[in-house]
Amino acid sequence: MTTFADLGLSQKVLSAVTDAGYTTPTPIQAGAIPPALERRDILGIAQTGTGKTASFVLPMLTMLERGRARARMPRTLILEPTRELAAQVHENFEKYGKNHRLNIVLLIGGVSFEEQYRKLERGADVLIATPGRLLDHTERGKLLMTGVELLVIDEADRMLDMGFIPDIERIVKLIPFTRQTLFFSATMPPEIQKLADKFLQNPARIEVAPPSSTAATVTQKLVACSGKDFEKRERLRDLIRSQTDLTNAIIFCNRKKDVADLYKSLEKHGFSVGALHGDMDQRSRTNMLQGFKDNEITLLVASDVAARGLDIPAVSHVFNFDVPIHAEDYVHRIGRTGRAGREGAAFTLVNRRDTKYVDAITKLITRDIEWLDGDKFAGTASDDADEAPRRGRRSDGKPGSSRCSGRKAGETETEAAKAEPINETAAVEPVANASAEPTAAPDAQESRPKRQEPSKRADPQQPKQASPEPANDDRNRNRRGGRNNEDRDPTPVGFGDDIPAFMMIGAGS
DNA sequence: AAAAAAT
Incomplete structure (x- = not known):
């Protein structure tokens, strides 16, 4: 040799x-x-x-x-x-x-x-x-x-x-x-x-390594989800919490603004999280990445700036909060896990408008990606559970919200997540038929976890630190100050204590 | 349709 x-x-x-x-x-x-x-x-x-x-x-x-x-x-x-x-x-x-x-x-x-x-x-x-x-x-x-x-x-x-x-x-x-x-x-x-x-x-x-191939050691799953941001975020939180073997993860969004929003949201929910995208000042980028590499930060929300090349050893999970629009990006993104023959898991949140992109991906990687827990849109009852009814035609008065929130696993409470170790590691490995929760039948299960408002300060899997290191001062100041209209304000707060001017004005894009 | 990169 x-x-x-x-x-x-x-x-x-x-x-x-x-x-x-x-x-x-x-x-x-x-x-x-x-x-x-x-x-x-x-x-x-x-x-x-x-x-x-x-x-x-x-x-x-x-x-x-x-x-x-x-x-x-x-x-x-x-x-x-x-x-x-x-x-x-x-x-x-x-x-x-x-x-x-x-x-x-x-x-x-x-x-x-x-x-x-x-x-x-x-x-x-x-x-x-x-x-x-x-x-x-x-x-x-x-x-x-x-x-x-x-x-x-x-x-x-x-x-x-x-x-x-x-x-x-x-x-x-x-x-x-x-x-x-x-x-x-x-x-x-x-x-x-x-x-x-x-x-x-x-x-x-x-x-070496033929392009457009994905490592065999990476378990890939599609996760059906609504197109609404807050429901997607909730779904993502549940998904993260239900992982038993998550050591660290990169969460990809398609847009910088969404990186910023999701970062704020996850932080608010007590996750150990950082962010990385190209409009952040260089110092924050460096700090965030270093914090992630040093395991001070468990989750890194990123744009495709992080999709390729970055050498972050041993990422256990990749979450695609958005389905990448270019199929090759999918390959690059999930290439962040399962490296050097290690095990990895990649979850992609999919709403119905994304299906064409998913098709392009499966075509590129020449294999199907399984749905998690029997998720799927495939013209079944799940169709009604998705966002379609809400915007557009009348909602047929279904009590239940979308399946996204409906199938919360850990039941918002930390307790639940901890106590019952979700042994059905379904999330990760197995072929997971609908055994545990037949998500395809929203109504059936909808009734049971009456989704109580986004858990108050749930404390997920005990993040090592609430946040990386940068600029607590500014972050807090911004957060308090901007409370009222925070939804309107896409300004990426908390990314360092010197936010460049160009980020302050047209921050939308 | 979006991200990255010089300011």
Whole structure:
């Protein structure tokens, strides 16, 4: 079996890898490291969680041992689509480069230029950047790309999605063609292939983990739910509480505003929760993510900024509060769990308007996703239980609310949730026929848990901390102040103590 | 229809 020692890495790198506890390279590492060390171009087709980052960090460290950087002329450049990913690559360099004395510089937006100038001035062996800030620096004349010997373009397909390709092309034009180029993408649509052909010369092609596949260790469930936000939130809370093996979870929303709203709601209900989306100031983003990684926060409500690439080990659960509109996003989102062969669970809340998106997803992953507990819309009684009757045609006077609230499991009370350990772990693993609660018959069960108003300050599964760390002052102030019209005010409160002006005005979007 | 990224 191949070990790291067989790949041609330097002693310094090997010892750092060993210290980090790794002995066996992943397929992408075993495939990409040797040709990279021979200075070949690489076309790496690999998804997150395959060890992709180390597959370029380790050979780069080895190669950088010779030579040294000159002011404003970085020797290597890594382009990343998001700030978090860039920061994460930076961490990798610190971890595996601990035996080196290299200047690693992170150039991302949302933070001040001054320190970035200073570091560039000292000479960067490795520059890790998001495209916008990098171009900004070059336009200010603080950065020369003419000394770059090695270029990494990471997550190329995502760069494409985000409209970064023109920026990338501009940047690549600034770099001598004698460079070595490592190009990574999770998928290879035609545009990306064209780009690869343009940027790479006779690359070694390494492909692992077919795209649009979901890990076999992830249990996927659909959860029928109303389209009304407050009912969805309640359904989600019940779902979270009914999990017996939840250690931490990411909850995805499609919109930033919904991230903010759900975050507030969960916090109000006593969950240990953080939020992450692109309109938060950088400091809050960093704090939230770190708090989540450090297990100070159990739940992270996020936009798709967190869907790909972020290396958060051992997420036990993913909840899609919204069905992703692009099917590929589903794959990326639930790829946040079940990593490295671990077990994971992914729940997707679905209302009837979402079914076409669900169809697209099942088509993409070429398998059906089971409904939880016999949930389903499928033209049965459940149709009436959903939101349809309420908006639009007359409600036929059914006493019961939607099934969403009707099938509350834990019965709002903490007690219930704790005392009777919901052993029917139905939520997680089993094929769960409708045995426990035939949700398909709303009326039958509707009667029993007369849903009492949203539990007063229920205390779910005893979150470790009510909130992460940022800005309690502002949060509280905002919350009190905005009480009256809080529903109208989409301003994301509580995301740090310096909410940028642009978040205050058109916060709706 | 939405998110990400320079300000």
